[in-house]
Amino acid sequence: MRIRMLVEMPDGATRNGEPWPPKGELADLPTAEAAHLVASGVAEEVTDAPPKPTRKTRAKGADDG
Numbered sequence: 001m002r003i004r005m006l007v008e009m010p011d012g013a014t015r016n017g018e019p020w021p022p023k024g025e026l027a028d029l030p031t032a033e034a035a036h037l038v039a040s041g042v043a044e045e046v047t048d049a050p051p052k053p054t055r056k057t058r059a060k061g062a063d064d065g
Contacts, residue, residue: 001028001029001030001031001034001035001045002026002027002028002034002045002046002047003026003027003028003029003034003037003038003043003044003045003046004024004025004026004027004043004044004046005020005021005022005023005024005025005027005042005043006023006041006042006043006044007023007041007042007043008022008023026046027043
């Protein structure tokens with residue numbers, strides 16, 4: 001589930017060892033975790049933002065064309 005952070009988390013606060021996104025930034029989280037943050041007023045669900053781009057890799061040995 002994609003969310004937008006509505007608050008700045010305290011300095012040093014982490015989620016799974018990674019710093020929380022800054023206030024206003026988007027994050028993709030597991031649905032249950034995101035829903036908890038939304039219900040707590042810490043974040044809002046984002047439905048209008050395009051998905052994050054995924055990194056595409058070429059097959060090993062592929063030519064540039």
